[in-house]
Amino acid sequence: MAPLEPSLASNLFSIGAERLALLGKHHKALMQGYLDGHIDETAFSEGALKKLIAARILWRPDEQQPLALRPLVSELIASMVADENRRQINADVAEKLEQIRNRVQAYRDAQFKGDYSVAELQLQRLTEHVHDLSGQFEEAIDSLWHRLNSDFGFVSSLDDKIRENERAQKQLRRLLDGLDLLDFNELIELSEGNNHLRKLLVSQLQNQLSSHHSSLLEVQKRLVQLLAKFRQQQARSMLIANMAAFLRQHPKYQPADYPNRSELPTLFNQAAAIRPQAAIALDKASERAVLAELVRALPRPSSIELPEQHSASFAELMVDEEIAARQQALKTDVENFYLRVIDQGGKLSALEYLAQQKLDWDSEIWLYQILAEYQALPLEEKRMFGILRDEAPASSVNQLLLIRDIQIALKAA
Amino acid sequence: MLQHGPLLERLLAGDFICQISDEDGYRHLSDEQTQQEINHYLRPLNRRLVSNDDGSVFYLGYHELSKEAREHLSSQFALTVQSLLPLLEWLQLVQETLGRDSALTAGDTIKLQEFVLRTEDNQSLRQRLNALASDRFFNSQSEQLDSQVKLIFRRLKEHGYLLQPHSERQYYIVTGKIDHLLDVIRFIRDEEQLPVDDTPSQEALL
Numbered sequence: 028m029a030p031l032e033p034s035l036a037s038n039l040f041s042i043g044a045e046r047l048a049l050l051g052k053h054h055k056a057l058m059q060g061y062l063d064g065h066i067d068e069t070a071f072s073e074g075a076l077k078k079l080i081a082a083r084i085l086w087r088p089d090e091q092q093p094l095a096l097r098p099l100v101s102e103l104i105a106s107m108v109a110d111e112n113r114r115q116i117n118a119d120v121a122e123k124l125e126q127i128r129n130r131v132q133a134y135r136d137a138q139f140k141g142d143y144s145v146a147e148l149q150l151q152r153l154t155e156h157v158h159d160l161s162g163q164f165e166e167a168i169d170s171l172w173h174r175l176n177s178d179f180g181f182v183s184s185l186d187d188k189i190r191e192n193e194r195a196q197k198q199l200r201r202l203l204d205g206l207d208l209l210d211f212n213e214l215i216e217l218s219e220g221n222n223h224l225r226k227l228l229v230s231q232l233q234n235q236l237s238s239h240h241s242s243l244l245e246v247q248k249r250l251v252q253l254l255a256k257f258r259q260q261q262a263r264s265m266l267i268a269n270m271a272a273f274l275r276q277h278p279k280y281q282p283a284d285y286p287n288r289s290e291l292p293t294l295f296n297q298a299a300a301i302r303p304q305a306a307i308a309l310d311k312a313s314e315r316a317v318l319a320e321l322v323r324a325l326p327r328p329s330s331i332e333l334p335e336q337h338s339a340s341f342a343e344l345m346v347d348e349e350i351a352a353r354q355q356a357l358k359t360d361v362e363n364f365y366l367r368v369i370d371q372g373g374k375l376s377a378l379e380y381l382a383q384q385k386l387d388w389d390s391e392i393w394l395y396q397i398l399a400e401y402q403a404l405p406l407e408e409k410r411m412f413g414i415l416r417d418e419a420p421a422s423s424v425n426q427l428l429l430i431r432d433i434q435i436a437l438k439a440a
Numbered sequence: 441m442l443q444h445g446p447l448l449e450r451l452l453a454g455d456f457i458c459q460i461s462d463e464d465g466y467r468h469l470s471d472e473q474t475q476q477e478i479n480h481y482l483r484p485l486n487r488r489l490v491s492n493d494d495g496s497v498f499y500l501g502y503h504e505l506s507k508e509a510r511e512h513l514s515s516q517f518a519l520t521v522q523s524l525l526p527l528l529e530w531l532q533l534v535q536e537t538l539g540r541d542s543a544l545t546a547g548d549t550i551k552l553q554e555f556v557l558r559t560e561d562n563q564s565l566r567q568r569l570n571a572l573a574s575d576r577f578f579n580s581q582s583e584q585l586d587s588q589v590k591l592i593f594r595r596l597k598e599h600g601y602l603l604q605p606h607s608e609r610q611y612y613i614v615t616g617k618i619d620h621l622l623d624v625i626r627f628i629r630d631e632e633q634l635p636v637d638d639t640p641s642q643e644a645l646l
Contacts, residue, residue, distance in 0.1 A: 286513035296501030
């Protein structure tokens, strides 16, 4: 190829610059066109549309179709914004190799003729081709990593992710096949006796391509792992859905009696719980100090004897002995409940306890008495207990909170 | 053995140990040497360490299957079978409500509030949750969505399927016990040759 005439070159410059400016001038409408898949023609003046079509930015794929971005422009945008749904991977190496061979030949011919300015130009074009080839892999690898690291998040369903992963693996295989086309012996031969060529084709390109090769293998490994994970997730979802459907259709379904098989499947071998308990032992003299410390830490009953108060007493109204006895029984049960909380050390639900102990108090009275007992405790002892009310509004329109259950918990001293 | 005291206590209490529920404990249990030591220690208690197929959860089983052991296992199996459908329905409900593209797995986080919000405005999810909450496995008496959800999550926590890292904060992490549940389902499916697929059909692949 002959070097460009200066006038042609300057012409090329001005046309290129003008057309690139067109992209900037209409950036919003063009980007919208990228997203919609077609251009809203009303957003442009007629002159602007003509210019954009002449600049090969827009085209009409078909008479009936609205104007759209040319594929190359879409591709450029997809690569710039790393839009993995639209980004293209170019795995064609054969064509690039052919171009490199031709350029090397043209460069050698020019040198042979002693036409150094042409040789210089050819060398420059050759450098561009070599960078293109390497850049093509770089772009592809970047796109693959990007998809991997986002877990293929640019598609929503698991099925789509699996399809996208498989597509990526095919692209990767094409890229690896492309790398295989590169024969370094041939490149060494091509660059024989020329330092420039050797540097460009052998040391530089070889280095880059071998690092691309290992990147691609790493991506491949990760893609395969991720696909296995996707498949596993898919299998899980299907197992859950199908087993649930089966059980719904067969409500009386009963599996075989696995626990009584002679060969018990380990899955079903879940032993009953053992809870280790311990109590204070006095047989080790060395631990007495620790025990004494524990005893000292016990909350002490208040030593101040309060004189008996005879305030307005409602106990006196309880003349009926039967009622008084029931009241006393309720008090005792509530006290036992508090003792259980202390013994157990954790949280205890009042209603669960009531049901467990099969006490026949009305649940409302029971809760009321537990609250009353709590309120009656001296302040110091009150602090020992945490009280949790399980309450809910009476209805969606009435904000009155009704207590449904109470949990009493022993707080750490 | 002294250093594994708390771990042994959890195991003896019937806990499932996985990477989520007890990371350190799980790491110890994955070591063969430790497994042997623990089994040796557990021998007089008629217990041994058991794990699922892929070793993602550990728990205790019986060493020798005495009559009492069989009785316990039978009643436990009955409970497991009873809990299968409610648990599967819960898994499906969570997946659909939160718009997830895959089933819950160990380590997934569920925010209770988000779950409630999304259920509130959707009549069909609301109905399914209602039915699920009143299943005897969860046994909710309440009509209120909020307390139904809380109860469901509390029960699942008690059963070891969920972990609540902060008792004050309403978010839960799925534990490895869910893997055990799926292993059980897969086992029953294979053993009884139930018509329950877990691989997409050829058409779906194309």
